Amino acid sequence: MSLFSNTAVLLGKELRTEFRSRELLTATIIFILIVIVLFSFTFDPTSDESRRFAPGLLWLAFLFASSLMLQPCFLREQHNDTLSALRLSVSDPFAIFLAKLAANTIFLLLTELLLLPLFAMMYNVPVLSVLHWLVLVFFLASLGISVAGTALSAISAQARMRELLLPLLMLPLLTPILVASTEVTKALFDRAPYVKWKGIGFLAVFDVVFLTALWLFGEYLLEE
Amino acid sequence: MTPPAFSSVGLRFENIDKRYGGLLALRGVSLTIAPGECAVFAGRNGSGKTTLLRIAARLVRPSRGSLTFSGNQRDGEENAIRPGFVAHATMVYDELTAEENLLLFARLEAVSQPKRRVEALLKEVGLSDRRSSLVRTFSRGMRQRVAIARALLHEPAVLLLDEPATGLDPQGVTWLAESIRRFRDSGRTILMSLHGESEISSLGTRAIRLDAGSVVADTRTGATFRSILTFADA
Numbered sequence: 252m253s254l255f256s257n258t259a260v261l262l263g264k265e266l267r268t269e270f271r272s273r274e275l276l277t278a279t280i281i282f283i284l285i286v287i288v289l290f291s292f293t294f295d296p297t298s299d300e301s302r303r304f305a306p307g308l309l310w311l312a313f314l315f316a317s318s319l320m321l322q323p324c325f326l327r328e329q330h331n332d333t334l335s336a337l338r339l340s341v342s343d344p345f346a347i348f349l350a351k352l353a354a355n356t357i358f359l360l361l362t363e364l365l366l367l368p369l370f371a372m373m374y375n376v377p378v379l380s381v382l383h384w385l386v387l388v389f390f391l392a393s394l395g396i397s398v399a400g401t402a403l404s405a406i407s408a409q410a411r412m413r414e415l416l417l418p419l420l421m422l423p424l425l426t427p428i429l430v431a432s433t434e435v436t437k438a439l440f441d442r443a444p445y446v447k448w449k450g451i452g453f454l455a456v457f458d459v460v461f462l463t464a465l466w467l468f469g470e471y472l473l474e475e
Numbered sequence: 476m477t478p479p480a481f482s483s484v485g486l487r488f489e490n491i492d493k494r495y496g497g498l499l500a501l502r503g504v505s506l507t508i509a510p511g512e513c514a515v516f517a518g519r520n521g522s523g524k525t526t527l528l529r530i531a532a533r534l535v536r537p538s539r540g541s542l543t544f545s546g547n548q549r550d551g552e553e554n555a556i557r558p559g560f561v562a563h564a565t566m567v568y569d570e571l572t573a574e575e576n577l578l579l580f581a582r583l584e585a586v587s588q589p590k591r592r593v594e595a596l597l598k599e600v601g602l603s604d605r606r607s608s609l610v611r612t613f614s615r616g617m618r619q620r621v622a623i624a625r626a627l628l629h630e631p632a633v634l635l636l637d638e639p640a641t642g643l644d645p646q647g648v649t650w651l652a653e654s655i656r657r658f659r660d661s662g663r664t665i666l667m668s669l670h671g672e673s674e675i676s677s678l679g680t681r682a683i684r685l686d687a688g689s690v691v692a693d694t695r696t697g698a699t700f701r702s703i704l705t706f707a708d709a
Contacts, residue, residue, distance in 0.1 A: 330564075
């Protein structure tokens, strides 16, 4: 069976289990919601102020929320040793990663798009005119967070201090994504919005590099 | 008579060592399991039984030595030498139903006509009427039935059972013994780890005792066979 059909079957499983329990989506949405609402009270932003600090705040909230979302990614597979069952069944272990990172990207993207209108309203930031560019940045950044985060989740799931290890490894590694996404979003929120291609290019290169590394070395991350 | 869906396959462990950090879990294990044999591994906790079975399942890579599968596989029988594995853990998803679990693994293993195969297996393990129930609502015995059905999905020629009777009630053990007898009689090669004598151990055609990662006894005959399982001196 091909890599892509295995991935499609596993992605179906990831979506089915999440939409049945809604554990990850609920926790992530609530976390981001709290951050957005709390900061809106603290800063009482004007439109100009919002343009300055809102992009950073938005991406910081997404990044921390993603560590909540990525933590159980491989931990769930340890509960009944289902990871071993998957390793026995798939022809290419990369399918396991591909399905998990695709699911994580979908969940992150969904969360970001659900919360964007609320963010725009509370921080007085016009997003409609640049929505398509924002979706592109959200997609590239979410993919980068998911690729690196899924790999780190596989590593940390086998460690003793797993709950602590993932954020410790993930946050420094994802700082470049945070910086690039914030810069691109800031340019899109400008009074005269423009596209920062350098940032978009960086995000795309980050995704490709980490995806290739995962494809080459992912199998070793799953070994006992 | 309908031919079995697989050819008999044997296993050959050659000088296998497995090291976990400073712990040597297996030391120079060399064994040949003939096609169709039903080998029972006995030994105290930590003697290396589970590690050996996980190496046979190709879930764990040995630190030294090699494992080879022997036999006459027919064309396109790659699945047959992929062992079916039943471990301590059930290896199925609690959040999916019995049917969803089996369909998931059937599709991953490219089983032809997965729905029909799953239906047949659910019937075989006596879970047809609970097919749509989430596995998390099942008793330990029912979970074990799903686990066994999952291991049999691709009709493996080699079946690895790691203490398969753990947590089963007497009725469950009887059901398991009958199932293992059927697998053995169908020509499958079976490797199972057990604690002590039971109706399951009596199905074995060979008993191997491991101690501190080494094979210390290996027999096919009556009295010694029993002593290996009961840890008595042969």
